Amino acid sequence: MIAPALFAVFAAIAVVSALSVILHRNPVTSALFLVVTFCSLAGIYLVLHAEFIGMVQVIVYAGAIMVLFLFVIMYLNLGRDIETGVQIALRRGVGWLMGIALLAAGVALFRHPWVAGPAAPPGPPMGNTQAIGLLLYSRYLFPFEVTSMLLLVAMVGVVVIAKGRRAPGPAADLPPGTAPGAPSQEDA
Amino acid sequence: MAAILDNPDIQFAFWALVKCVVILTAMLGVVSYLIFVERKIAGHMQARTGPNRVGPLGLLQPVADILKLFFKEEFIPDAANKIIFHVAPVLAVIPALVSFSVVPVGPNFTVTDVNVGLLLFLAMSSLGVYAITLGGWSSNNKYALLGGLRSSAQMISYELALGLSTVGVLLIAGSLSLVDIVRAQEHVWFAAYQPVAFVVFMIAAFAETNRAPFDLPEAEAELVAGFHTEYSSMKWGMFFLGEFMNVITISSIAITLFLGGWNGPWLPDSLKFLWFFLKLGVLLFFFIWVRWTYPRLRYDQLMNLGWKVLLPVALVNILATGTVIHWLENR
Numbered sequence: 001m002i003a004p005a006l007f008a009v010f011a012a013i014a015v016v017s018a019l020s021v022i023l024h025r026n027p028v029t030s031a032l033f034l035v036v037t038f039c040s041l042a043g044i045y046l047v048l049h050a051e052f053i054g055m056v057q058v059i060v061y062a063g064a065i066m067v068l069f070l071f072v073i074m075y076l077n078l079g080r081d082i083e084t085g086v087q088i089a090l091r092r093g094v095g096w097l098m099g100i101a102l103l104a105a106g107v108a109l110f111r112h113p114w115v116a117g118p119a120a121p122p123g124p125p126m127g128n129t130q131a132i133g134l135l136l137y138s139r140y141l142f143p144f145e146v147t148s149m150l151l152l153v154a155m156v157g158v159v160v161i162a163k164g165r166r167a168p169g170p171a172a173d174l175p176p177g178t179a180p181g182a183p184s185q186e187d188a
Numbered sequence: 189m190a191a192i193l194d195n196p197d198i199q200f201a202f203w204a205l206v207k208c209v210v211i212l213t214a215m216l217g218v219v220s221y222l223i224f225v226e227r228k229i230a231g232h233m234q235a236r237t238g239p240n241r242v243g244p245l246g247l248l249q250p251v252a253d254i255l256k257l258f259f260k261e262e263f264i265p266d267a268a269n270k271i272i273f274h275v276a277p278v279l280a281v282i283p284a285l286v287s288f289s290v291v292p293v294g295p296n297f298t299v300t301d302v303n304v305g306l307l308l309f310l311a312m313s314s315l316g317v318y319a320i321t322l323g324g325w326s327s328n329n330k331y332a333l334l335g336g337l338r339s340s341a342q343m344i345s346y347e348l349a350l351g352l353s354t355v356g357v358l359l360i361a362g363s364l365s366l367v368d369i370v371r372a373q374e375h376v377w378f379a380a381y382q383p384v385a386f387v388v389f390m391i392a393a394f395a396e397t398n399r400a401p402f403d404l405p406e407a408e409a410e411l412v413a414g415f416h417t418e419y420s421s422m423k424w425g426m427f428f429l430g431e432f433m434n435v436i437t438i439s440s441i442a443i444t445l446f447l448g449g450w451n452g453p454w455l456p457d458s459l460k461f462l463w464f465f466l467k468l469g470v471l472l473f474f475f476i477w478v479r480w481t482y483p484r485l486r487y488d489q490l491m492n493l494g495w496k497v498l499l500p501v502a503l504v505n506i507l508a509t510g511t512v513i514h515w516l517e518n519r
Contacts (some may be wrong), residue, residue: 017289022401028269028325029272030271032322035318051302051303051304051307052304052307054304055304055307055310055311057309058311058314058315059310059311059314060316061308062311062335062345063311063314063315063317064313064314064344064347067314067317067318067321067340067344068344069323070318070321070340071337071340071341074321074325074333074336074337075337105443129303129304129307129364
């Protein structure tokens with residue numbers, strides 16, 4: 001009885017905040033609503049007893065990715081969306097098309113009745129962290145390793161790009177405070 | 189009526205609520221006196237007396253401070269983003285309180301023992317960045333913005349070292365539940381098995397809580413007061429509260445992971461929580477001691493320490509721990 005009620009609460013928060021993400025004109029507010037969406041998604045995972053995924057959702061999306069996102073938005077001091085003309089019309093058109101396609105896919109999926117999967121086999125209750133770990137290192141070992149290779153390549157790429165932008169000359173000559181990632185003295 | 193009271197869900201919710209109220213009240217009391225103790229210790233370290241006017245030995249100073257905070261004029265900058273400006277101080281307090289809900293204080297006193305307790309702590313400490321970043325940004329003040337930006341960079345960098353330093357403990361304990369981790373330390377504290385991880389964790393803890401020598405987001409000498417420059421009255425007080433609560437929470441996690449939690453000799457199970465509080469007191473003193481001993485790091489030194497020292501050391505520590513455990517199991 002409690003689980004459906006909690007699901008309803010988290011789902012409502014998720015839907016409302018997701019709508020706010022696209023309806024707000026201030027990018028920082030949109031980003032913050034996206035954080036709320038991620039947190040309520042984590043809540044839904046917890047209701048479904050997927051504790052590990054719920055926590056990772058908060059750590060990775062709300063805690064890491066969105067912080068960097070927000071960091072960039074604030075750093076660039078993006079104001080309200082002031083673009084007009086063809087570009088914004090094009091963007092809106094593509095957005096509507098994708099939205100309609102997604103909605104159609106959802107409707108098509110839900111027209112078929114869903115069959116419940118087999119119940120979990122009885123046995124000693126294992127934390128789902130352990131279960132996920134075992135699966136990742138046995139059945140899904142290859143995709144897991146490929147993903148980590150992909151991340152490594154991305155990391156090397158980032159280092160190369162960041163190095164290329166620096167002014168030539170030894171790094172030691174740079175005055176303190178111009179280390180990579182140091183905030184510049186720009187006004188708010 | 190009786191049927192409702194017998195429902196295990198309701199009972200769990202009721203007891204969890206009671207424990208939450210106890211923890212919240214205790215936290216507020218401890219924080220107000222922690223600030224008093226910090227001022228006293230700072231005074232003695234600098235050959236002063238510290239606050240001693242309000243009440244016997246100055247013991248009523250926290251009451252006076254809190255009353256003063258509540259009655260101070262509230263000032264909100266005209267160009268501030270009002271809603272975010274109000275939300276930021278709240279966000280400073282929530283993560284610290286939420287992560288305290290998984291800290292096992294004694295054998296019979298945890299709000300919840302979830303099997304992802306450690307991950308919950310890491311998740312909450314990663315959310316702590318928002319309060320400072322948003323507070324700095326929404327004030328629409330250049331010093332506040334610089335403080336906020338510094339803090340995001342600092343907390344993101346040190347979160348990695350903080351998270352990685354706990355992996356060694358996980359490898360030994362084999363569980364993410366903090367209660368299980370404490371039970372695994374019944375004989376030997378993990379600080380003995382994982383001295384390197386413990387040092388990395390403590391350094392990262394100082395950076396995560398923005399305490400000196402890592403208090404660059406405030407850095408009063410260069411940034412006025414950093415991210416909370418424009419805050420006044422109780423909103424400023426909330427940031428202060430959040431900082432001290434974070435110190436308490438992260439000390440509790442350090443005790444749980446490395447210093448044996450409630451484990452200690454002599455006391456019966458029902459009084460074991462006294463060991464926890466004793467260790468907490470020692471660690472809190474350590475936090476204050478360091479603050480009044482070391483100067484602040486320069487920004488590039490901070491980044492170098494985080495990325496070029498702590499992160500590789502934590503990674504090597506994981507590798508070494510994993511190798512030793514594998515070797516012990518397959519001997």
